[in-house]
Amino acid sequence: MSSSSRSTPHRNTKAKPLAGRRIAITRAREQAGELSAKLAALGAEVLELPLIKISQSIDKQELADVLLEFGSYDWIVFTSANGVRYFFQEFFRIFDDIRSLGLLRFAAIGAGTAREIEALRLKVECKPKRATGGALAEALIETGSLDNAKVLVITGNLNRDELVQKLEAARAIVDRLQVYKTEQVQLASDEVAHGSAAAGTDSAIADFRARGADCVLFASSSAVTSYADQAASLRLADGAKPPLFGSIGELTTQTLLQRGLPLAFEAREPSLDSLVDALTEKLGN
Known part of the structure; x- marks a missing residue:
């Protein structure tokens, strides 16, 4: 998993509303591209954390x-x-x-x-x-x-x-x-649990643990459940930035709250565009 997870910085972003923001997304790997592209176009650094597979x-x-x-x-x-x-x-x-x-x-x-x-x-x-x-x-x-x-x-x-x-x-x-x-994508391998930097792998999970993020976006209840169930494998290092949590809609929000994860914002409509709009309103420059 770690070799194919991506951290995607976007350059020349001074005038873009999410410039300097690190955003983690939790969609299945094969479905992450659209949301990643929308965020990168707004200047965000995107961490793909595929917590579920379909x-x-x-x-x-x-x-x-x-x-x-x-x-x-x-x-x-x-x-x-x-x-x-x-x-x-x-x-x-x-x-x-x-x-x-x-x-x-x-x-x-x-x-x-x-x-x-x-x-x-x-x-x-x-x-x-x-x-x-x-x-x-x-x-x-x-x-x-x-x-x-x-x-x-x-x-x-x-x-x-x-x-x-x-x-x-x-x-x-x-x-x-x-x-x-x-x-769920199981994260608690030895490589993930101990960080894969020493092994020279490109691991978004290790990056997230080491540095945190400004926000983690959830587009489904199943991704929330996977995040909460595997909190130990996603535990942040000392000094890492604790993220806000954003939800695509009411069912995902219900799961966030049930699992004790504080909601920072919810999309007005259950769509990726609305989720990105809500994120930009919350964290945009």
């Missing part, structure tokens, strides 16, 4: 059961952009024509998830104003189309039950299909 995880029998009934579903509901990516990765492995989706209607939990669906030239017919499972359920109920409707909810391994429970209470027939899993 991978495809589909039970083949469950997938076969869903595909046998695919034409009978009224709605397909996506609770994350990861769900969209991994579902369609499997869909296009099996089908060679997007029309195999039939007359399914699409629902998305938020703007980022909707963009992933719309990139496939598919129309999102339901998207709540607040990006939570409860709000998505309420938005679907407001369509008046759920009584005895068949709904397929695409999930990960850590999805909350609120969405499904509310849909079933509205008399929908709900099936769930898990297509990915989120896991």
